[in-house]
Amino acid sequence: MQVSYFIATYKKVYLNIIATVTMTIAIGFEGSANKLGVGIIKDGEVLSNPRHTYITPPGQGFLPKDTAAHHRKWVLQICKQAMEEANVTPKDIDVVCYTKGPGMSGPLISTAVVARTVSQLWLKPLIGVNHCVGHIEMGRRVTGAKNPVILYVSGGNTQVIAYSQKKYRIFGETIDIAIGNCLDRFARVLNISNDPAPGYNIEQMAKKGTKFIELPYIVKGMDVSFSGILAFVEKAAKTMLVSGECTPEDLCFSLQETLFAMLVEITERAMAHVQSTEVLVVGGVGCNVRLQEMMGIMAGERGGMCFSTDDRYCIDNGAMIAQAGMLQYESGYRTSIEDSWCTQRYRTDEVDIPWGP
Structure with missing residues (x-):
């Protein structure tokens, strides 16, 4: 012995x-x-x-x-x-x-x-x-999230992901353009600076918005579509801004709220499906404080947590x-x-x- x-x-x-x-x-x-x-x-x-x-x-x-x-x-x-x-x-x-x-x-x-x-x-x-x-993997390492549902949002990608059987499985995604691409293209319409990033500058303008403009809300099962929303808000920028019905800040605010609400919906559905209490937000758009806040509210109501990082790793x-x-x-x-x-x-x-x- x-x-x-x-x-x-x-x-x-x-x-x-x-x-x-x-x-x-x-x-x-x-x-x-x-x-x-x-x-x-x-x-x-x-x-x-x-x-x-x-x-x-x-x-x-x-x-x-x-x-x-x-x-x-x-x-x-x-x-x-x-x-x-x-x-x-x-x-x-x-x-x-x-x-x-x-x-x-x-x-x-x-x-x-x-x-x-x-x-x-x-x-x-x-x-x-x-x-x-x-x-x-960087998000998991930095935040300590164990086995979260992952919302991956960037200029070229929008996906809701969860781990299963030795792979990261895609539960939902954009069927046309990525959310970051949608925000970037709208920034060009408003001639917003690309320094440090157009999405960041839209985020700052959205904080000053006071009027919500109703935009198309396109969720198809577990997938989302952004091209129709972009076309609608581009047209609104050409008409409503000229007529004085709203400000550029109002449009940035409305666009963010609508896009992020769609993402929260499909992420919550994925969490319910895999019975997860954790959500991890990664990718460049994941730096957005309002997105983190909305995702945190949803996760909290489910008795869970939202994990995110700052611009060093997002x-x-x-x-x-x-x-x-x-x-x-x-x-x-x-x-x-x-x-x-x-x-x-x-x-x-x-x-x-x-x-x-």
């Missing part, structure tokens, strides 16, 4: 030593849209996470060609900054991670080329990461790619150079998640 006790104690101490020594350090390259980020993670701890945003003049969006040129111009400088802030050298890095998709092809490719090059120069394994999974960043890549790496995944391509369409539910909640 004493022998068994000492063997068990020895094994426990040995495993603790191994766990302490073998902490993974991952570097992540994110460049799927107009945010270029390089982040370094050590066993889940963010060591550095700098980024640089391509900002266009008011009334204009960002084109893939110009965005890719921005990423090529800044990526080495941002990479150097990340390494210096984290106080690491190439020999300290265990794995190089990059965004495989979804996203805009030009920016994706320009960032992936750097990640491939770094991987070969440093003789480090390479991991291609799903952008959406990166948001989810907005596209390199650390989230490093975090998801680290989990893939520790689960035995590797991306060969031959398979290190990018894709504009990479569904969240295509990725195996063996480390799941």
